[in-house]
Every structure is written in C-alpha cells, then in structure tokens.
Amino acid sequence: MSSHPATVAGTSRMEHDFLGEKEIPAAAYWGVHTARAVENFAISGQTLGHLPDLVSALAYVKLACAQANLQLGVLSPEHAGAITRACHDLLRGELHEHFVVDVIQGGAGTSTNMNANEVIANRALEHLGFAKGAYEHLHPNDHVNASQSTNDVYPTALRLAAWFGIGRLLDAMAELRGAFEAKAEEFRHVLKIGRTQLQDAVPMTLGQEFSTYAVMLGEDEQRLREARALIEEINLGATAIGTGINAPHGYAALVVGLLAEASGVPVSTAPNLVEATQDTGAFVQLSGVLKRVACKLSKTCNDLRLLSSGPQAGFGDIKLPPRQAGSSIMPGKVNPVIPEVVNQVAFEVIGNDVTITMASEAGQLQLNAFEPIMAWSLFKSVNHLTQACRTLQVHCVQGIQANRELLERRVAESVTLVTALNPIIGYEKAALIAKTALATGGTIADTAQALGIMTRQEMQALLVPERLTQPVRLAASD
Template sequence: MTSPTPAQRIEHDFLGDKPIPAQAYWGVHTARAVENFPITGQTIGQVPELIRALACVKKAAARTNAAMGVIDAERARAIDAACNELLAGQWHDQFVVDVIQGGAGTSTNMNANEVIANRALELLGAEKGDYARLHPNDHVNASQSTNDVYPTALRLAAWVGIGGLLEAMAALRGAFEAKADEFRDILKIGRTQLQDAVPMTLGQEFSTYAVMIGEDEQRLAEARALIEEVNLGATAIGTGINAPAGYAEQVVRELAAISGVPVSVAPNLVEATQDTGAFVQLSGVLKRVACKLSKTCNDLRLLSSGPQAGFGDIHLPPRQAGSSIMPGKVNPVIPEVMNQVAFEVIGNDMTITMASEAGQLQLNAFEPIMGWSLFKSVKHLTQACRTLQHHCVEGISANRPLLARRVAESVTLVTALNPIIGYEKAALIAKTALAQGGTIAATAATLGLMSEAEMAALLVPERLTQPVRLLG
C-alpha cells in the first residue's frame, strides 16, 4: 500500500494505487493518461468549447438519471452545480489530458468525470477522492459510456465553433461587398491565364469574392446541421446497455435545453456510434472554404504586386516592414497568413479522412484526432477570416490612374467590335495597334474601319462589362 504525503492523496484503479496531488480535481485515470500521452503539449483544457460541451452532456445525464431514479437527487444536484461551474469557465486548468490520446476519448471522458466528481464532493462538504460518497463512474458517468459521451461532446463543440466561423465569414463577405460597391465604376482589364482579357469593373471582380464566401456559408450551414444528430444514450456500442428504457430520448431533450443546440437522437444508435461520416463531411466543407479563400488571397497578392514591376491594380494596406535587408519593402502578409491557414485545413482534412476510414466494427477509436483537427480548422479559419477582413480588405484602395491608362491602351477592347466589324478586322486592329503602339481608337481610324467618335460611343462601361445589344 502506498502511503500519501501531506500534499497527496492515494487513489486506486484496477492497476493499483497511485498518489495524486491533494489539490488536483482530476484523479487516477487522468494521471495515467497524462503519463501515457505526452504527445502535443496541448491539453483538452485549452479547448474551452469541448470542456463546456462535456459539462452540458454530464449535466443532462445527471438530470435524466435523477428523474429516472438511477442516482439520488442530492448527488444529481451536486453534479449539476459542478457542471455549471465548468460552463462558467472554472476549473478548465484541471483538464490536463493531451488532445491526442489512445482509447477513443476515454481519457477525456474520465478527466471530466473525475473533475466533476471531486468538485461535486466539495460542494457536498466531503473531501476530494471520497468516491464512496460520489463516484466518477458510478454517478457522474451513470447511464453513459465514452463511446456516446465523447462524440456527442465533439459535435456540440464543433456546432458552437462553426457558429463563430459563420459569423466571421459573413463579416468578411460584407467587407468584400462594400469594396465591390466602392469600386463599381472603375474599369479595368480582366485576365485569364494571367494574360489580358476583356474589360470588367473592379467592383465586378470584388463582388465575386463576396459571392464565393456566401455560397460557402450555405454549404457550411448544411454540414453543421448534420452534426446535430447525436448518439447520446447509445452507451458502449449503441445497444443502450446499462441505461434505463427511454433514457436516450429524455437525455437528448435535456441536452438540447441545456446547450441551446438543436440536437436529436440518431435513428440507429449502433450505426451512429461507429459512423463518423458527418465529421468527414464537415471537414470537406471546411476544406472547400479554405481552398476558395486561399484562391481569393492569391488574387489579392497578384493584383497588389509591385509597386513598380507588378500588376499594381490595387493597394493593400501596409501592415509591417517586409524585409530585413530591402528598405521600404512591404509584403502582402495578411493574404499570406490566410494561405497558410488554408494549407493547414487541407492537411487536417486528410487526417480526418484517414482517421474515419480507420474505424473498425462498432467503434472508431480515432475520434480524438478527428476532433482536434476539426477544432484547429474551425478556430484558425475563424481567426484568419477576421484578420483578413480587418487588416486587409477594409483598407484596400484602387490604383485608378493605372487602371484607366491600361484600359485606354488595351488591345483587348477589340473584342467588343466582333459583332460589328467581324473577328478578322478586329484582329487586324489589335495586331496593328500592338505593332505600332497606338490606341485601338486611333488605329481603327487609320485603317479606315471605324472613326474615333464611333469607337468612343461603343467603348463605354455599360457596353463593355455586361451583355447588351451593341447595335440598335
């Protein structure tokens, strides 16, 4: 028998005795997990959404267990009160298990059970570790298993996180919409395959970025709805063993009321306990969001390249010195950070894909890495969207003189002449203007194909940037 010091208490599991710091709210199962999984240095306590989600699950379970006579009202009230403290942000530092862990999330669930049990014991006037009075497994974890608690908590936490991401995306979309309106009358030359194309407005260019974000908001909301279906009440493999009849339906109703998340019971709990397809779907949408935001930032970097030897269509707000050796150099650091977040999200999606595929029979043991990857993707995309909005998009300005000069000199304007003089004559004007260095209007007049006045009447924004009848 191990003897405790004044700063310790002794806890016991089927592997034997283990000294635990006397002031710790976690216990023996958590202590073993800390020893076993020194992987990332990131603890589940650093994911507050997950801790609050676990508290919601345990609170709903305690209330349901009390209502069904599984545990007595006094214990249930103490567990409920301890969960309220977690929801208020207390004791998160007691969640010390690494975010990447073996055991399908058992270490996370037991960390929660032990913290809640020991805090509930204090609220009952008992000492930490007095598990005869209130036990982490028998009372906090009653009618539950890691296999239904952990995935349910992941879904709750992800649902909340996605709400924040949707808000950030909407705000970023609004910033692009504002710029589209500001730039609506600025003509420029469009580009395809990095070569000059036909004219457009800078407002049209920026409106596409807003539309792309809006489309992804819709797709993300659809994927979010898929994770509202939970398997709480499934216990070990979905059969509901050790839970009373009707428990699943009642505990999920409690969970919806407590969390504010519109969760529902999965139609088939055996299937829901092993199927992680909703996480794969959600991650795929996050990858889509990342790809499109990264493409947008690629455009911003190209359009702002220069200041003398690049595109120079727009100016990004200068955020910091861009070189330790080249004085005055300013880099597009905000679009660059969004690019890097996108690369991370794409990598996280591959991790989630492989972890989901690796599931076997009635359980997927790799939900911890799925959850951690999802949390990183959601959080980092949220922060990157806010950064892009505030530190870049809102401060973008147009290089109006340069854009106007390029439009006036561009041979791509001859495309608008195709319906009037035909492709061959339009090509002749373009070829001659390039060779001789003249404008399209002057070259057309010299070739006797169209007067400069006729050309001026045709080459106006409303005729160059939208489908209209050029004749009539």
C-alpha cells in the same frame, strides 16, 4: 476506480484504480485515471483545457445526463444537484485548467471522459461539503458517468463543440463576405482588364472581380450550414456500442431532449444507435466542406497577391494596406503578409482533412478508436479558419485600394477592347485595329480613327463600363 476514501497527506492524496494506488496533488480536481493519461500521452503539449468549447460541451452532456438520471431514479436529488452545480461551474469557465489530458490520446476518448468525470465529481464533492477524493460520497464512474459510456459521451461532446465553433466560423465568413461586397460596390465603375491563364482577356470592372469573392464565400456558408446539420444527430444513450446497456428504459430520448434544452443545439437521437456509435462520416463530410472553404479562400488570396504585385514590376491593379516591413535587407519592401498567412491556414486545413479521412477509414467494428485525432484536426481547422477570415477582413480587405490611374491607362491602351467592338464593326475590322495598334503602339481609339473605321469620339463613347462588361443589348428589328 476504488470506492474507498482517498487518503490525504499534506499536499497530496492517494487514489486507487484496479492498477493500484497513485499519488495525486491535493489541489487537483482530476484523479487517478487522468494522472495515468497525462503520463501516457505526452504528445502535442495541447491539453483539453485549450479547447474551451469541448470542456463546455462535456459539461452540457454531463448536466443533461445527471438531470435524466434524476428523473428516472438513477441518481438521488442530492447527487444530481451537486453534479449539476459542478457542471455550471465549468460552463462559467471555472476549472478548465484541470482538464490536463493531451488532446491526442489512445483509448477512443476514455481519458477525456474520465478527466471530465473526475473534475466534476471532485467539484461536486466540495459542493456537498466533502474533500476532493472522497468518492464514497459521490463517485466519478458510479454517479457522474451513470447511464453513460465514453463511446456516446465523447462523440456527442465533439459534435456539440464543433457546432459551437462552426457558428463562429459562419459569423466570420459572413463578415468577410460583407467586406468584399463593400469593395465590390466601391469599385463598381473601375474598369480593368480581366485575365485568363494570366494573359489579358476582356474588360471587366474591379467591382465584378471582387463580387466573385463575396459570392464564393456565400456559397460556402450554405454548404457549411448543411454539414453542421449532419452533426446534430447524436448517439447519446447508446452507451458502449449502441445497445443502451446499463441505461434505463426511456433514457436516450429523455437525455437528448434535456441536452438540446441546456445547450441550445438542436440535437436529435440517431435512428440506429449501433450505426451511429461506429460511424464518423459526419466528421468526414464536415472536414470536406472546411477543405472547400480553405481552397476557395486560398484561391482568393492568390488573386489578391497577384493583383497587388509590384509596386513597379507586377500587376499593380490594387494596393493592399501595408502591414509591416517586408525585408531585413531591402528598404521599403512591403509583402502581402495577410493573404500569405491565410494561404498557410488553408494548407493546414487541407492536411487536417487528410488526417480525418484516414482516421475515419481506420475504424473497426463497433467503434472508431481514432476520434481524438479527428477532433483535434477538426477543431484546428474550424478555429484557424475563423481567425484567418477575421484577419483577412480587418487587416487586408477593408483597406484595399484600387490603382485607378494605372487601370485607366491600361484599359485605354489595351487591344483587348476590340473584342467589345465585334458586334458593331465586325471581326475583320476589329482584328485590323488590334493588329495595327500592337504594331504601332497606338491606342485603340487613335488607331481606329487613323484607319478611318471610327472617330476617336465614337470609339470613346463605346468604351464605357456598360458596353464593355455586360451582354450587348441589340436594338429591336423593325
């Protein structure tokens, strides 16, 4: 970009780069590089401004860089102060609409970095009392981007943005886990028949069933924290390929400390900046954990759909809260729309993981040019999983009811109860009771009494949750 002042004429201004001149809207805080990127990358229709975490992360990075450059004598107090003020404007949510480059872009993120450089430069110019585009006073490259390269700014910003998003996802997962824990407690004495391979198995409580969903979420919360820790290691200060060219001595350690202080993210400098600049393994690891979360959430929703199927010809163990009419032709039909939408988010996250995997594998030599699609896929997975957890919690799990009458009748009639009698009456007698009950249609208790094996009252005393749903306590021998 030229250091010559922009020519302002009416509602536009002229800016220059080494490709030539370009007309820029006078009100735009972005400049010539951003304008060319908008023309080149009309791909998704989703701009950087749709990712407030990323814009804020870029602002934190540029703020830390300006402060480090000030301390090391690269920037004057005037320039550093104006850049700092502009970054704080972005952190307050201002000017995000001027981040207009498509999230999917060629150039390894250069257009994202330059969009940030230009917006910050033009807002800083205003703070200094100059017109937008008057880059002879403060330049996007020479000042805002001092001691930096896209190749360390962009991946650092991605890690910060992902860190923020994962924090919200962890909160949403914890709240959903709490909803399942509450239902597990509510249903702790509700007996039902467990199922394996969709066939009747042995008794359990509905509370035990719901507690598993809470445990699975808790395990994934821990895995997600571990994966988030990997992205706290950054390459800021590496500049182009990790050698630190064009950055002053001591800059890397200083700028990372300032970034941690400003953002609240416990970032640290990677041990080998050349390796860190080309390696995207942390994104692959994080995406894999998100896929794990998605798979288990989807399995849980499959269960909720099965357990609530009916209302007359399905499982009917539970009742999901009705959210909307389920058919344009069948009156009264209500579908499990909340679990269904979570299933679809899970499918998307699994697909995003494939994209991130392929993009990481495609890296070459000292840089991976495909971090933009990794970023977009990762942000979608994090944000959509967050909303899916909240939707499932609020619009489904909190309102689930047990079909107590149906479950009680099924338990009473189920021949699977004889499994619990094995330690007491032996396998042969238990099998006889089961076989006879199935043939006659009688209950286990009535059949046991008819066969003279056990009275109905004795049987009923055994068929309680404490005996049916946990290991047998054997009496101590004399």
